[in-house]
């Protein structure tokens with residue numbers, strides 16, 4: 001059985017490889033060629049839409065860009081199709097960068113609308129330029145050859161198409177399991193957290209946008225070699241919608257879903273093209289209507305597509321194995337310069353935040369010195385979380401100054417503040433639910449690594465990955481969560497999720513740790529353990545700013561406490577001073593009890 005499990009995938013791959021040598025009808029080879037080319041585009045959408053959350057209807061236009069570039073270069077200037085491939089990718093990168101710059105800062109429905117706009121305009125350009133042969137397109141592309149082998153014809157191209165498609169799948173899979181990949185996986189719903197870990201989320205939006213465009217253009221190049229001609233219709237908006245449809249049907253967040261989606265849509269569409277006109281007695285693009293209905297049903301009943309069902313079935317044969325723990329011998333990550341004990345670390349000076357007429361933080365000032373644990377307390381709505389967000393750069397202040405390690409940081413993006421050594425957790429836990437605890441914590445080490453997307457895709461980043469995972473495990477062990485490192489973060493209870501956030505923040509190697517209600521949701525024993533960890537961190541020289549409602553926890557842990565009420569600092573002092581203060585009693589008793 002064990003043997004069979006190992007042999008089966010290899011046998012499947014072998015069958016795929018030798019298929020064109022077997023007496024398989026040309027029709028099926030052609031189908032498989034289309035599936036491979038469509039899967040390549042759909043793979044880009046897995047990255048862009050499924051993982052990154054950026055919906056694009058415009059991928060067909062990039063397919064067209066790849067196809068037209070090689071067609072023009074080979075038919076008008078007689079250049080080799082290989083030059084066409086390189087030029088097509090280069091032009092696509094330039095166009096994608098310009099479009100990304102123009103559109104990727106848009107939010108909500110504006111981005112999909114923008115993708116429709118450029119899909120239409122690129123398609124009209126193809127159809128109206130004399131130079132591109134207008135709607136007739138360009139014919140007579142020269143045949144492709146590789147190392148003296150003639151690759152014209154479906155059977156000959158089959159190998160190239162599938163090698164490229166599978167290599168692309170391998171690259172995308174590698175990318176998603178890497179330092180940049182973890183940042184990319186944060187794009188869909190966890191951007192605030194990723195930015196606080198030092199990630200430029202805009203940069204990664206551009207990266208996946210360009211990558212998806214390059215995959216589409218490569219598919220277009222293959223398409224042009226396959227057809228030996230190009231015209232605008234296969235690159236129209238309708239096809240852009242179909243590519244998205246393939247990604248959704250297959251399983252928009254999964255690499256193999258791209259292949260399943262491409263296969264299922266292509267095969268169903270072909271059947272419908274024959275069946276529907278026969279049933280309805282007239283010809284027309286009726287299959288689009290059926291596909292549209294299927295899409296709506298899928299989005300309602302199986303929004304994650306078909307792949308999760310297939311995966312569940314496959315898991316019986318190939319159970320999921322935890323990530324191998326291969327980082328034991330990895331070198332530790334570099335540490336930052338730490339402030340000297342007693343050094344002024346954080347200086348908050350008359351910080352103010354207004355939301356319209358509401359003054360959420362009203363000219364609040366306080367300081368933290370290196371090695372201190374400072375508590376920020378106050379009744380609900382006092383402005384504690386807002387103060388946190390202002391200090392860490394998640395919100396910009398209306399007025400006032402924040403200096404960190406002697407440098408002004410007001411107005412800086414949170415990722416730039418993170419770079420200087422401030423790290424935080426969130427009142428409402430922010431994580432990537434479908435990543436393991438270990439991977440979530442490793443995202444905290446983002447700034448301590450440097451591997452880019454290219455290295456990750458080629459899997460040249462393994463040494464750095466081992467160092468990052470070793471650090472992540474160390475931090476998890478520190479807060480007593482090493483046993484849960486292979487669990488999916490979304491499956492944890494709220495308490496452990498909060499602890500995981502602390503481990504992630506520690507993974508940044510901070511000089512100042514900002515903890516927003518770290519003990520909420522923890523059991524008594526867990527709270528005690530957390531208190532011990534924080535004391536230990538303090539002994540190691542770390543400074544902590546802590547928002548917390550559990551008074552016993554705060555009083556037993558902090559050196560100083562800042563009390564806020566209605567956005568204003570009520571008093572500041574040692575825990576004993578604060579406990580003895582009649583104002584504080586009034587604030588709490590008056591509002592909470």
Ligand SMILES: Nc1ncnc2c1ncn2[C@@H]1O[C@H](COP(=O)(O)OP(=O)(O)OP(=O)(O)O)[C@@H](O)[C@H]1O
Nearest residue numbers: 355358360378379380381382383384385386387427
């Ligand atoms: N984005 C926002 N827009 C408008 N008002 C806001 C916004 N964020 C916070 N507020 C308001 O600012 C005030 C302070 O909120 P904040 O969340 O900072 O309080 P808090 O002390 O952290 O409270 P809690 O302990 O309940 O978390 C509240 O009145 C809140 O409604």
